[in-house]
Amino acid sequence: MQKNCPLLEQATYRILAGAPPKAKKLLTVGISSAQHSHGSYLLDTLKSLFHASSLHELETMVVVVHLSDQDPAWLSQTVTNISVLFASHIEAHNLFVVQGLLGGSPLQKENFSSPCGELYSRQKENYALLMNFASKLSDYFLLMEDHVRCSPSFVSTIYRTLAAWKEFHWVILEFSGLRFSGKVFHSSDLPRLISFFLLFHKGIPTHLLLSQFCFLLAQNVPIHFFPSLFHHLGNKSELEDTCFPVEKDKVFGEPDNPTAIVLTDMLPLMNSRPQYAYILNEDAYSTLDPVKGNQLTVILDTPQKVTRVAVLTGSKEKGMFRLQQGKVLLGFNVLENGEHCTHYALLGPLVDGNLDQRVFYEEDSVKELSCIQVVVLATQEWWLLIRQIRVWTETEEEDVRGSSGGSRFSLGIEPTKAANKSGT
Structure with missing residues (x-):
């Protein structure tokens, strides 16, 4: 995980709109988006994001959109829409759009046993390209999907939480019940996470790799805050709904303080x-x-x-x-x-x-x-x-259903030794 991934050495990027900020920011919001058969919610996601952020909050962050689809017509139309609707944010260097390609992509060599396996691998490859580009832009990285509604002042809530957690060990802070959106990382951890994604790319769901990544870096349980700052927006295709079921926040009801x-x-x-x-x-x-x-x-x-x-x-x-x-x-x-x-x-x-x-x-x-x-x-x-x-x-009924607690799976490596090698 500490070695540079050979695939990333062959990665190439094109900036399709805007430009990276000249100074390092506190937070990068990273969104990877592709063409969907049911339509796109990327523009709605960006509208929600900027509407929920104040001018002061925007000064401390940058939004990177990685377009992963290769269809030239879709790319051209998407870039045009973003450039027109969010011109002021592009001019202020608060938003820019890139496209990345991995040379020798693992997807070109794999035979997938299921459609979901191919989707998982594409997702990890796209996230790897996004995170690789964003790793030096800011101190922290917020992962968001392209179908998300943001709560007002979510940036300030995240900043206050980061300040409170500064003296405590953490790998991923979770601000949503969604599998990917709302997860905050140290930017310095992104290179290792990228290598981890590409090392175990075939068929393994991305969210399970994220839980294992935390475990390897000595965060043994999720750190999950309430209330959620990000919520699912729109619909999915039948295949996407099967491979990436819509997550719902656990409903707790009223507290029941025991004696x-x-x-x-x-x-x-x-x-x-x-x-x-x-x-x-x-x-x-x-x-x-x-x-x-x-x-x-x-x-x-x-x-x-x-x-x-x-x-x-x-x-x-x-x-x-x-x-x-x-x-x-x-x-x-x-x-x-x-x-x-x-x-x-x-x-x-x-x-x-x-x-x-x-x-x-x-x-x-x-x-x-x-x-x-x-x-x-x-x-x-x-x-x-x-x-x-x-x-x-x-x-007791919830306990039987196994509704609480996280999940973990075996990668065929010994977690303790892996954590020691990482220096944590």
């Missing part, structure tokens, strides 16, 4: 009680001048298969008195004294005083939590309001 006790080493303000942070009503736990290392721990009466956790701090209206720097840990196996767990794992840092993430479990690990802990990472003066800790648990 628990709440302990803290922070001093309450007036008559506030730690339990107020966990009860699903308008009460909240308030404290004064929290210091680094302070914690509030929810200890469940019985271990639970938790599927989602949300922690809200600060006032509901204006967000005042929120935890400025904090993280949430998940604990396993309660100590005999019943006041802590023996082992904790990071769920994630708070972003703007809040956290809302899906919970995944490592393979062959304990899949029932006993503790949820909020930790103060920096001393702050003035009040702190922990408004609500919300917990969603899995029912």
Whole structure:
């Protein structure tokens, strides 16, 4: 994975519209698009993207569209449409369009046993070309498909999350329930991901390779945020629908906080009680001048298969008195004294005083939590309001269906050794 891919040494590119920015950006939004029998939603995707972004956000990002279809008529019409509709963004160097070709493409040499196998390989080749071109344009890379609707201010939400996660290890941050759209990478990881795609290109679905790539670089579970920032747009052909079924965000319903006790080493303000942070009503736990290392721990009466956790701090209206720097840990196996767990794992840092993430479990690990802990990472003066800790648990029916948790498959390599070789 650390070696340069020979296929990429023969890659050639044509810039069809616009030009790359002169200065390195914070974020590249990469979109790979091809001709579809059911019609194209690329223009709608771009409209949604730019409509959802402010001028300030556009200054820190660049959008790269990679057109992977070789049909000259389609290419000419698509480039013309983009050039006319988004002329101002092209002139501002916020958008440009390229076409890339791999010399000695693996698709020219493979006999595929199924139509899906060919689609998977084409997708990985197109993503490899897109990522190869974009790898030096910015610090981070956001992958998007060409049939996506974007939520307003999605760029700012991603930036705030990246800032909160700066001191923590991650490989892919997921901002959508879609298989590909909404995934953010370090641009420095893209060369290894490209080599990985082209090494295992035949017949293996791309989204499974992405989960394995995280595992090899020591991110053992997905990092998935709520609410989703990107949503599926339009329809697919029958073949595409078979090979790439439309993903839907898991519906969680209302939180069902199981019975628990709440302990803290922070001093309450007036008559506030730690339990107020966990009860699903308008009460909240308030404290004064929290210091680094302070914690509030929810200890469940019985271990639970938790599927989602949300922690809200600060006032509901204006967000005042929120935890400025904090993280949430998940604990396993309660100590005999019943006041802590023996082992904790990071769920994630708070972003703007809040956290809302899906919970995944490592393979062959304990899949029932006993503790949820909020930790103060920096001393702050003035009040702190922990408004609500919300917990969603899995029912027995969901457990039978296997609705939660990720999937992994074997590539015939030993993950531990591969991770060591990568230097992580």
